[in-house]
Amino acid sequence: MTTLFDLSGRVALISGAASGMGRAMSLALADHGADLLLADLNEAGVCQTAEDVRSSGRKAIAVRCDVSQPDAIRSMFETLDREFTRIDFLANVAGEGILGRPEDISLDDVEKTWRNLVYGRFCMCQEAGRRMIAAGRGSIVNIGSLASITALGRSHIAYSMAMGAVAQMTRELSTEWAAHGVRVNAILPAQVLNPSLEQRIEADPGLKDRFLKGIPAGRLGHPDDIKGLAVLLASDASSWITGALIPMDGGNLAMNGGGTRRYP
Secondary structure: OOOOOOOOOOOEEOOOOHHHHHHHHHHHHHHOOOOOEEEOHHHHHHHHHHHHHHHHOOOOOEEOOOOOHHHHHHHHHHHHHHHHOOOOEEEEOOOOOOEEEEOOOHHHHHHHHHHHHHHHHHHHHHHHHHHHHOOOEEEEEEOHHHHHOOOOEEOHHHHHHHHHHHHHHHHHHHHHHHHHHHEEEEEEOEEEEHHHHHHHHOOOOOOHHHHHHOOOOOOOEOOOHEEEEEHHHOOOOHHOOOOEEEEOOHHHHOOOOOEEEEOO
16 A cells, blocks of 8 residues: 555665664665665675565665765766666764864864765755756755754764854755755754763763753663654655654653753
8 A cells, every 4th residue: 555655666866774763764764665875984884784684675875975076076976877867865963073172173174074074964955956846856865963952062063063054954945846856854853872872971971961961851872762753854745844853852852951061
């Protein structure tokens, strides 16, 4: 039976697909019928995700790609054109931020964070957008953060500046491309237990409890929490949703408890 959430015959490109939310999105889209081009710097991890997708009967191709490098992105889209000839959904998930106090962080680290989270995401959107405009349809999701619209403190200055740009990029692209049938939205997670956050919690055992004080739902996020949103935004069920910044935060934003002031 055909449903609003059926992705049969559609092609998705997902960066950051080796682990965390990127892997969860990949498996969810495959479960609903999509074929996938999967990208990550972690070659072994992304190949494992592709193997898991193929075991469900869908086509999946894994590529190693540094999303801060436009040449690598363009090469990946050439692979997409050759192997799939279309793109219906892009998920911009990959990209690390570098933490540092505003008075101490180097400009090189600020630039690296910007290239990872803004420059690369825009290049991905531009390449996908050109193809989607030609096809007259498509959906793009940028993974932002609550730092896109609130201040986190805790040495997140470079990350928050970059994620603020991701939010505005999403709004601008949605406005520019809506008439072409291309939708652009962003998902803004709070603290999700991905590998990097797990490492931070292991290094600072008190960090988890500090985060939980600002989350009414009483738990940190899990990568699987993004599955439903990913399928919704990739499918026709969201055909009139564009330019949206969608929190995925267990109530953190509503509680207004996400930021942490630094005390001397």
